Amino acid sequence: MRAVTVHQGVLEVADLPLPEPGRGQVRLKVTRAGICGSDLHARLHADAAADIAAEVGYDDFMRRDQRVVLGHEFTGTVDAYGPGCHRRWEVGQPLVALPLIRSDGDVHMTGLSRHAPGGYAEYVLVAEDTAMPVPDGLDPDLAALTEPLAVARHAVNRGEVAKRDVAVVVGCGPIGLAVVLMLKAAGVRRVIASDYSARRRDLARACGADVVVDPATTSPWDALAAEKGVVTSVTKLYGDGLDALHALRRVPRLPWWSVVKGAQRLGVGPRSPVVFECVGVPGVIDDIVTHAPFLARVVVVGVCMEPDSFRPTMAVNKELDLRFSFCYDPAEFRETLHLVADGTVDPRPLVTDVVGLDGVAAAFDTLAAADQHAKILIDPQIQEGP
Template identity: 35%
Template sequence: MRAVRFLDGEFTVGEVPELPETGPGQVRIAVAACGICGSDLSVSKDACRFVEVAEAGGYPLAAFDTERPVVLGHEYAGVITELGAGVTDFAVGDRVAGIGLATDAATGIPTIIGYSNTYHGAFGEAIIVDACWVRAVPDDLRLDHATLAEPLHVGEMHVQQSGLTAADSALVIGCGTIGLGAVVAAKARGARMVIASEPSPRRRELATLMGADIVVDPTEQNLIEVWNALVADADAGSVVGAAANGILIAYECSGRAGILNELTHQMPFNSRIQVLAAGFTAETITPVVPQFRRIAVNFGHGPYQDAYDITLRRLAAGSIDAEAIITARVDLGGVADAFTTLRSPQDHVKIIVRPGLSAD
C-alpha cells in the first residue's frame, strides 16, 4: 500500500510493507483523513529522543526502531474494510474514528499506530486498530472533521482529571488543538472564567471562538498578572486562603521549556497546574516553592469518563467549529511541507492529511 515513510528526518511517499493480518478484536480501516499531531512533530524533530524518553519512562506504546522506517499518524477517520474475529459492534462499510491503538498478537503489547515499525499510522491508505477504541462517526459529521475528536478529547480528559467545578477558573496556556479542547471543556463544565494565552493571532481568534472569556498575547501580557488584576478589581480578597469560593487551575498546553517552573512561582496559593503538553527536555523546578504555595501539579492522574465520546458528540452537534480549526488539507505528497510549516505555526492549527478516500 502507499504511505508516507519517515526515516532519518526525511519523509518519502511510496509502497510500504503490508500490515499484519487483522487479528481477533481488530478492524482494518481505509483511511479517509488523519491530523498531524504535536507528538508527530516531536518525532520528526528528534525520533531518537522521542523513543529514548518513551523507553526510559517504561512506556512501550511509543517505542520503535528508529533505524527502520515508520508511517506516522494516529488522529484517524475512515471506513472499515475488514473485521477481525469476535468483532460484532461494527460492519464493513461503517464510517469510524477513534483512538489509534493496536495490540501485537505475538507479544500482547499494545502500541500507538504510527509509533511502530509494524502497525503503520494513518499517513497511508490503511490501518489496523483494536476495535474497542473505535467509534462510529455520526452520519452528519464529515470524516475529516471527526479526526479532531482525538486531539480535542485530550482537553476534555484533563479538565475532568483536574477536578474543575463551576466555582473554579481556568488558565489555558497554548491554544493548539489540545489547548482549544481544554477551552471547550472548561466552558462546557461551567468554569467561572476561562483565560487563554497564545502568541499566534490566528489561534487567539480560535480561542475566542471556542469560548474563552479573555485571550492574552503572552508576548505583551503576563497571564498571571492579568488574572491578579481581575481578582483585585473584583475585590476577591487575599490569594492566600482556603479557596472556599473556587480556585484557579492552569492547563499547560504549550510544552514550552521552563513554563512549569514559572507557573510554580507565579500561580496563586492553593491553585493547581494540569500538564497536558509535556516537553521532551529535562526541566528544573524548586520543589519547595509549590509546596510553600500549596500548588498541586498533575501530569494526567485521576479519573475521567467518556472524554472521546463527549468530544465526538460535540463535533457532531456543531458546538465545536471543526472547519475553523482545520487550516489546511494535504495529500500524501504534501506531508513533508506540512511538517515544515507546523514548526512555525503562525498561520496553522490543524493540518489534515487525506490519502485519497473522500472525507465526506
C-alpha cells in the first residue's frame, strides 16, 4: 500500500506491506485523514515529545530516527477482520475509531508510534472495540473531524462552562475553532474569539463566535471587561463585597452569613469567565494570567513544546483556576460523532483543503508557514503525481 512516512523530519510517500489485522483488530480502507497540529510538532520535535511521554509511562512515542506513518485523525471503511473479532459491521461500513491499539500486548498511540502506523495511508488498523459506525449519510470530510472535535469537547467539559458564562478563545487555529464550535453547541451565549489572522477570524465567525477581535488592534480582555459582572480590579472586587455587607448589616437580626452563602449557591456575585488557551507558544499563559479577570478559569489546550513560565503571585491574587486539557474519553468521542451527524455541530468551515498522499509534504509546509488554513484533510484516493 502507499503511505506517507516521516523520518528525521522528512515526509515521503513509500510503498509498504498491506497491514494484517491481529486479534481483535479491523483493517480500514482510509477515506480521509486529518493533519493535526500534533503531527506538525511530532515531525520536528519528536524526541522532546517522546521524552515527556516516557516520563508519564509511555516509552514508545515516535522518535526522529524512526520511520513512522503519522495520522491519528481518520475515518475509513471496513476492509478485513482479524481473528477473535465479533465482526460487528459489514465490509464497506464507514467507521471512526479511537487512535489506540494493542500491539504485542502493549497499548500504542496510532499514528504517533512505529508500532501503530497511522492514517496517512491507504489502510490502517484499529481495535474493533474502539471503533464506532459512522451514521448514514455523514460526509467522510466531517467524520474525520471527530477526533479533533472530541479534543475540543473535552476541553469545554474541563472548563465546566455554563450557558451563562462568558468564554474567551485565544487562538483560532483548528483546535481554537473546534472549541468555538463546541462552546456554541453547549449553548454558551457569549463567546469571544481572538486571533491575529484575518482569515482565521472569519472562520471563527463562521463557527459561531459572538465577538471576534484582532489582538493587534483590540484587546480581547477589553471586550471581556465590558461584559456585565466581570471583575478586573481588586478595588472593585473588595468594594462591591464591602457594599453588599454594609447593606446586609443594616437589616436587624438578619443572618447575613446565610444570605451570602445562599447568594453564592445561586451564582450571584462576580462572574467567572472561562479562557481557552489554544496557541501553544511560550508567553501566552503568562499573558492570560496577567490580563484575565478575577476568578477566571483558564483551560490550556495549546501544546507548547518549550519550557514556559508565568507569575504565580498574579494568579494567586486573582484566584485563577489553571487547568490543562488532553484528549477525551470514549463517551466524549462518540458524543462528538453524533453531534456532527445530527447537525448540532457543523464543522465544515474547518476544512480548508483536501490533498492526496503526494500532497502531504507540501501541506505540512503550508500549515507551518501560513495562516490561511485550518484543517487540511488527506484523501488517499487522490492521485497527484505526474
